[in-house]
Amino acid sequence: MLEYFKVLIMKKKGLKCKCGFTAKETKLGFLGYKINGWKCPKCKEEYHDPVEAEKILLLNKLKKTSFEVKVGQIRSNLIVRIPKEVEKALSLEKGEEITLKVSSKEKIELITA
Numbered sequence: 001m002l003e004y005f006k007v008l009i010m011k012k013k014g015l016k017c018k019c020g021f022t023a024k025e026t027k028l029g030f031l032g033y034k035i036n037g038w039k040c041p042k043c044k045e046e047y048h049d050p051v052e053a054e055k056i057l058l059l060n061k062l063k064k065t066s067f068e069v070k071v072g073q074i075r076s077n078l079i080v081r082i083p084k085e086v087e088k089a090l091s092l093e094k095g096e097e098i099t100l101k102v103s104s105k106e107k108i109e110l111i112t113a
């Protein structure tokens with residue numbers, strides 16, 4: 001939460017670079033993704049948005065993880081729960097429409113965008 005407020009302040013005033021210049025808001029590459037950040041026009045130092053960077057790091061961690069989830073039932077429908085970490089990393093919300101695709105006899109995919 002503290003990081004979030006720091007980002008808001010940086011967005012308003014611009015980010016003061018360690019060289020003394022003001023870094024400008026821009027899109028920066030981060031582990032193969034484009035995220036918001038600031039780049040200093042003088043020394044070319046780059047500062048990534050810490051909230052977005054943290055989300056990418058969590059996403060990369062989750063890509064190497066698999067979750068054992070139990071199939072439940074609500075009335076006549078089978079259900080599976082989405083783990084909290086996945087919900088946060090993908091910014092999923094209740095009521096959101098996602099696509100379910102059967103890929104094979106053993107594989108179901110959920111596509112969020």
Ligand SMILES: [Zn+2]
Pocket residue numbers: 017018019020021040041042043044045
């Ligand atoms: Zn600088």
